[in-house]
Amino acid sequence: MINNKEFERVGVISVGGYVPRxxxxxxxxxxxxxxxxxxxxxxxxxxxxxxxxxxxxxxxLAVAAASRAIIRKKKTVRxxxxxxxxxxxxSHPYAVKPTGSMVADMLGMRGEYxxxxxxxxxxxxxxxxxxxxSMIEAGVIExxxxxxxxxxxxxxxxxxxFTAGAGAAAVWLGNKKYPWVVRLERMNSxxxxxxxxxxxxxxxxxxxxxxxxxxxxxxxHVVEGTEKFLKKINKKTAEFDQVVLHMxxxxxxxxxxxxxxxxxxxxxxxxxxxxxGNPYSASSLLGLVKVIEEGKKGERVLMTSYGSGAGSDxxxxxxxxxxxxxxxxxxxxxxxxxxxxxxxxxxxxRKEQQ
Amino acid sequence: MRVRVIGEYxxxxxxLWNKGLKELVVEAGEGALKAARVKKQAxxxxxxxxxxxxxxxxxxxxxxxAAEWLGIKAxxxxxxxxxxxxxxxxxxAVMAVKSGMAKKVLVVGxxxxxxxxxxxxxxxxxxxxxxxxxxxGLTFVGLYALMARKYFEEFGATKEDLAYVAVKNHAHxxxxxxxxxxxxxxxxxxxxxxxxxxxxxxxxxxxxxxxxAAVLVGSGETGVVIAASEVATDSxxxxxxxxxxxxxxxxxxxKKAYEAAGVGIKKVDVVxxxxxxxxxxxxxVEDLGFCKKGEGFKAIKEGLFSFKGRWxxxxxxxxxxxxxxxxxxxxxxxxxxxxxxxxxxxxxxxxGAKVGLTQNIGGSGGTGVVHILKGGQ
Amino acid sequence: xxxxxxxxxxxxxxxxxxGKRGAVVSWTKILESPVGFEADPYIVVMVRVGKEIVVGQLxxxxxxxxxxxxxxxxxxxxxxQKGEVLEYGVKWKKA
Numbered sequence: 001m002i003n004n005k006e007f008e009r010v011g012v013i014s015v016g017g018y019v020p021r022x023x024x025x026x027x028x029x030x031x032x033x034x035x036x037x038x039x040x041x042x043x044x045x046x047x048x049x050x051x052x053x054x055x056x057x058x059x060x061l062a063v064a065a066a067s068r069a070i071i072r073k074k075k076t077v078r079x080x081x082x083x084x085x086x087x088x089x090x091s092h093p094y095a096v097k098p099t100g101s102m103v104a105d106m107l108g109m110r111g112e113y114x115x116x117x118x119x120x121x122x123x124x125x126x127x128x129x130x131x132x133x134s135m136i137e138a139g140v141i142e143x144x145x146x147x148x149x150x151x152x153x154x155x156x157x158x159x160x161x162f163t164a165g166a167g168a169a170a171v172w173l174g175n176k177k178y179p180w181v182v183r184l185e186r187m188n189s190x191x192x193x194x195x196x197x198x199x200x201x202x203x204x205x206x207x208x209x210x211x212x213x214x215x216x217x218x219x220x221h222v223v224e225g226t227e228k229f230l231k232k233i234n235k236k237t238a239e240f241d242q243v244v245l246h247m248x249x250x251x252x253x254x255x256x257x258x259x260x261x262x263x264x265x266x267x268x269x270x271x272x273x274x275x276x277g278n279p280y281s282a283s284s285l286l287g288l289v290k291v292i293e294e295g296k297k298g299e300r301v302l303m304t305s306y307g308s309g310a311g312s313d314x315x316x317x318x319x320x321x322x323x324x325x326x327x328x329x330x331x332x333x334x335x336x337x338x339x340x341x342x343x344x345x346x347x348x349x350r351k352e353q354q
Numbered sequence: 355m356r357v358r359v360i361g362e363y364x365x366x367x368x369x370l371w372n373k374g375l376k377e378l379v380v381e382a383g384e385g386a387l388k389a390a391r392v393k394k395q396a397x398x399x400x401x402x403x404x405x406x407x408x409x410x411x412x413x414x415x416x417x418x419x420a421a422e423w424l425g426i427k428a429x430x431x432x433x434x435x436x437x438x439x440x441x442x443x444x445x446x447a448v449m450a451v452k453s454g455m456a457k458k459v460l461v462v463g464x465x466x467x468x469x470x471x472x473x474x475x476x477x478x479x480x481x482x483x484x485x486x487x488x489x490x491g492l493t494f495v496g497l498y499a500l501m502a503r504k505y506f507e508e509f510g511a512t513k514e515d516l517a518y519v520a521v522k523n524h525a526h527x528x529x530x531x532x533x534x535x536x537x538x539x540x541x542x543x544x545x546x547x548x549x550x551x552x553x554x555x556x557x558x559x560x561x562x563x564x565x566x567a568a569v570l571v572g573s574g575e576t577g578v579v580i581a582a583s584e585v586a587t588d589s590x591x592x593x594x595x596x597x598x599x600x601x602x603x604x605x606x607x608x609k610k611a612y613e614a615a616g617v618g619i620k621k622v623d624v625v626x627x628x629x630x631x632x633x634x635x636x637x638x639v640e641d642l643g644f645c646k647k648g649e650g651f652k653a654i655k656e657g658l659f660s661f662k663g664r665w666x667x668x669x670x671x672x673x674x675x676x677x678x679x680x681x682x683x684x685x686x687x688x689x690x691x692x693x694x695x696x697x698x699x700x701x702x703x704x705x706g707a708k709v710g711l712t713q714n715i716g717g718s719g720g721t722g723v724v725h726i727l728k729g730g731q
Numbered sequence: 732x733x734x735x736x737x738x739x740x741x742x743x744x745x746x747x748x749x750g751k752r753g754a755v756v757s758w759t760k761i762l763e764s765p766v767g768f769e770a771d772p773y774i775v776v777m778v779r780v781g782k783e784i785v786v787g788q789l790x791x792x793x794x795x796x797x798x799x800x801x802x803x804x805x806x807x808x809x810x811x812q813k814g815e816v817l818e819y820g821v822k823w824k825k826a
Contacts, residue, residue: 053806057817489745490786503758507797598777
């Protein structure tokens with residue numbers, strides 16, 4: 001049971017997103033597989049996906065996103081005030097050795113802060129937000145950085161190859177001491193044991209249960225989770241200006257939206273998946289970052305993430321300050337891209353052995 | 355007191371599968387003693403020059419090892435300065451004789467490189483660079499490529515200009531039976547080779563070589579005089595040096611050497627420079643004062659440094675065509691000049707050569723050693 | 732195998748220039764790499780940052796020109812061998 005608690009002391013100080021520059025189009029992959037690119041694009045609702053360079057990994061992506069959140073507020077907040085750093089990912093560089101402390105160290109933070117890595121498929125970071133927000137609310141820390149980052153791996157020939165992308169999003173939460181761009185109002189979580197998508201210890205690629213990943217998994221947790229949340233906080237979807245849902249592809253969030261009575265207008269801004277694919281733990285958070293960067297004062301935002309295994313986290317926010325485009329905006333990163341050939345893509349994504 | 359090269363010997367340079375460090379040391383050491391007509395018992399110091407033995411074969415303690423291999427009961431140690439180890443070993447021998455602490459010093463430079471893969475050798479050679487350069491994924495070719503690119507930008511030279519250095523040195527090596535590549539090449543062949551680190555290709559690079567060279571250094575009446583032996587040190591990291599297009603160590607060591615020997619470039623008859631890469635020779639002839647900075651590549655093209663030119667450079671074939679067994683090179687240069695000044699250089703003999711100069715470099719320019727030798731004294 | 736202690740001790744040095752801007756002084760494309768680095772070609776640049784000159788890799792295969800502006804980003808360095816601690820450091824990105 002989770003209390004229907006309204007956060008009184010938690011807001012967003014700053015956000016930052018990092019999407020690698022390179023893209024490979026669905027058509028390009030399909031062609032290499034001898035499949036019909038147009039049909040696959042239409043069925044997945046994705047045009048292209050982001051591809052990390054060979055020397056980028058979850059930690060380097062996380063640092064890139066976090067630095068942007070920090071540099072945007074460098075005049076008002078110091079990095080050594082950081083109370084917590086939490087990185088949620090499905091591709092932590094180590095099985096044992098936390099990404100969180102590596103990222104904190106690279107950001108210049110030493111010593112007294114709280115960190116440990118999180119894993120819950122694509123919702124690892126949003127659950128991190130619940131933990132960090134709660135610590136801030138309880139007065140244990142003044143502020144904390146939550147980062148979702150992934151360099152998604154997929155087996156050649158698997159349908160996941162079309163969408164498994166890369167990216168990172170950082171949300172810097174803080175108490176009333178700091179100027180907020182967004183207020184965090186409430187949250188909820190809804191979980192179960194559902195084997196829709198998994199990767200065993202030591203295995204290189206994840207497995208997924210085909211069509212089972214739909215109704216009993218994604219839709220159940222996203223739709224029912226959101227409905228339970230809204231009922232709890234006594235709100236209707238129509239009361240939100242922006243809605244961000246986890247995006248494993250372009251179709252699932254649109255279908256879930258329909259079931260929830262969410263319109264295309266509400267969903268559109270955060271629907272980054274069409275252009276970048278699915279960066280797993282950064283998926284819904286990048287949608288949220290975009291909505292905040294392009295937000296208007298007074299807008300209300302609803303976000304529900306999804307993690308296979310399975311579960312969803314829901315949040316309600318109020319935007320307090322309108323966003324302004326700068327050199328790190330996601331809108332820029334969605335435009336300044338480079339297309340790869342399938343051969344470049346293979347080179348960039350192969351795991352180097354020594 | 356005059357310090358002399360009493361005897362000298364070079365093994366064949368090349369891929370010597372049947373010879374290891376021991377065989378090479380023994381051949382070179384005994385060869386030098388035979389040429390000097392001096393018995394083993396007379397040697398009271400053995401100095402070994404070697405860069406990679408410790409890394410490749412885990413053989414440190416090479417001085418004592420070499421003395422045992424040679425059957426010489428004398429004090430012995432190894433000298434280290436990357437590719438300048440040979441020059442430094444000669445320098446140390448001169449110091450030992452001048453100080454009176456040794457009478458007959460056998461200097462043996464040796465290197466065994468072909469047991470390892472290209473990748474391992476590439477990595478091994480980077481021991482001569484800095485940690486920062488290794489971390490950046492640089493290779494030796496890469497370091498000199500950085501210099502070449504800057505040189506091109508500053509002085510208008512091109513890849514083709516570099517090829518003339520290789521062509522010249524191969525032409526010289528064709529006259530040297532001990533060279534690794536005793537055959538000529540033309541510009542087209544040199545330019546057509548694989549790129550290793552832009553803009554340098556295979557023919558801009560000295561090869562991976564096994565070999566040894568030895569000299570017996572002492573005072574007395576016979577042998578070529580070592581009129582100057584000078585060393586200069588600079589930052590081993592290319593990025594922390596003053597210039598990318600010249601080696602301060604060459605200029606500094608050369609200046610001291612010309613002064614010590616009482617000669618200027620006009621008196622020099624024959625030269626051996628450290629052409630680990632073609633660009634290195636171009637910078638060397640400039641830094642040694644044979645032509646102005648930025649003119650080297652033109653002068654080489656015009657034949658100023660060819661066999662029949664005003665200052666024949668690298669008649670042995672240089673590092674490019676004679677080969678570059680790292681620890682042996684600095685000693686080999688002395689062997690070559692010594693032979694020239696004694697009239698024993700065969701087909702590549704410079705008529706009436708009286709004064710010779712060698713330039714030996716460590717790394718991308720962290721160490722520089724210049725020797726000036728005089729014959730007929 | 733790289734020493735974990737050495738990597739830890741030198742991490743400040745490796746990350747020293749993160750976020751800094753500079754200009755290309757010279758560059759080369761390495762086609763024969765040493766042990767511990769990518770098999771594919773990569774570009775190494777010498778960059779002037781303030782009064783110093785540093786060396787590092789470029790994040791791209793697009794050849795730079797002398798004088799081009801670059802900015803330092805954090806990336807993985809080299810290829811980790813089995814069991815090795817990962818090495819992070821600064822590479823240069825065209826600005």
